Amino acid sequence: MQPLDPTSLQIVTYPHPALRYESKALRRVDTTLRSVVERMFELMYAHRGVGLAANQVNLPLRLFIMNPAGKTGEGEEWVFINPVLSRPRGNDEDEEGCLSLPGVVGNVVRPKKVRVHAFDLQGNEIDREFSDYEARIVQHEADHLNGVLFIDRLSEGARVEVEEQLHAFELEYQTQQRMGTIPEEADIMAQLAKIESAYCS
Numbered sequence: 001m002q003p004l005d006p007t008s009l010q011i012v013t014y015p016h017p018a019l020r021y022e023s024k025a026l027r028r029v030d031t032t033l034r035s036v037v038e039r040m041f042e043l044m045y046a047h048r049g050v051g052l053a054a055n056q057v058n059l060p061l062r063l064f065i066m067n068p069a070g071k072t073g074e075g076e077e078w079v080f081i082n083p084v085l086s087r088p089r090g091n092d093e094d095e096e097g098c099l100s101l102p103g104v105v106g107n108v109v110r111p112k113k114v115r116v117h118a119f120d121l122q123g124n125e126i127d128r129e130f131s132d133y134e135a136r137i138v139q140h141e142a143d144h145l146n147g148v149l150f151i152d153r154l155s156e157g158a159r160v161e162v163e164e165q166l167h168a169f170e171l172e173y174q175t176q177q178r179m180g181t182i183p184e185e186a187d188i189m190a191q192l193a194k195i196e197s198a199y200c201s
């Protein structure tokens with residue numbers, strides 16, 4: 001099995017099992033992990049995203065990144081390690097998408113404001129309230145760390161509308177697994193467990 005190579009990381013798409021993985025808290029940050037975060041920003045910008053969670057690049061780590069501007073050199077880059085969300089307030093409905101579900105969109109109702117406690121890559125504490133668009137990103141990404149996708153939060157009607165697209169993703173995944181371009185389930189789980197034991201215990 002390959003050791004963790006940040007440059008080889010790619011975004012995994014639904015229904016890859018890493019997206020349903022409930023990540024454990026990160027216990028150590030090393031130079032490899034810093035390169036992982038760098039690579040995650042690279043991938044996020046390349047795919048025109050505003051947030052990306054570690055399990056979207058097949059890593060079982062409690063970590064996500066965000067840049068609400070979605071462009072290199074613009075906006076603010078955030079790294080949230082072991083984030084804890086609290087004090088949700090208000091209600092807000094807006095359209096969401098996800099880099100792990102390209103082309104799928106739907107309206108999701110979420111609290112309008114949320115407080116986030118986390119650490120950055122340097123070990124500095126983050127304790128801040130986010131609202132509106134930023135609050136939505138933070139909550140969408142924190143969901144990822146718990147194995148939750150925005151499609152799980154769609155209204156029944158909205159879910160029906162994306163069902164066909166989800167089915168197409170499932171068929172494509174099965175095909176790729178048959179062709180061997182995606183490893184077998186057991187190998188994916190073994191790799192996740194290995195990285196988890198290196199960084200989360």
Ligand code: NI
Pocket residue numbers: 097098099100140144
């Ligand atoms: Ni997402």
